[in-house]
Amino acid sequence: MGNSGGSLTTRSTGELHQLMRAAGFTGMDDAEALADGWQVTDFADAGPRSMATLVQRTGTPAIAVSFLDSDVGFIEAAMPDGTSWEGLLNRDMAEDYEIPLDQFPIEPAVAGALAWAAAAGLTPDEEAVRQALTGSAQFAEELSSALLVALGLPGAA
Template structure:
């Protein structure tokens, strides 16, 4: 059985794990530093408003991917000014689980990802973003890592 938790990518000048707990995330694991203050932290579960609470408290953009058995990734991203977008990773696998793909249209997700990245002061790669949102992988975590790099997060591979 694969990962059914998630990962959160953000910047934080405070104690990120404490801020995550206060925002309703549980099962918080070690944080992996990227570059320029960006960090990726795995977690077991998130509450319904965890991302918005965390972005409010940190004042920085964040992207959260919740995994379903390592097969599918549900993306939520938000900036402090309220710009948000949602997406889906591993669409072929999602379809096999009968997840309604029409709830996760690709073009609005690509546009939202590019706007989120620009607001975060990053330089995204539009074609790479599109590839992660339409591609397939054995594990959704692989696509999540590729998405972070496509969004232009420094140090993401």
């Protein structure tokens, strides 16, 4: 059985786990430092407003991917101005789970990802973002990592 938790990436000047708990995230692992203050941490679960609450408290953009058995990744990203976007990773596998792909259109996700990266002060690679959002992989985590690199996150690999 694969990963059914999630991964959160944000820039935080405070204690990230404390901020995540206060926002409704549970089961956090150790945070991994990327560069320029960006951090990645895995979590077990999040509430329906956890992402918006975290971004409001930190004042920085954040992106989370929740995994369905490592087969599919559900992306939720938010910005301090209240805008957000969502997307889906591993669309071919999502079809096997009968997830309605029309609820996760690609073009709004690409546009949202590019706007998110710009708001975060990053330089995204539009074609690489599109590839991550439309590509297939054995594990959705691979596409999640590719998305972070495509968004221009410093230190992402």
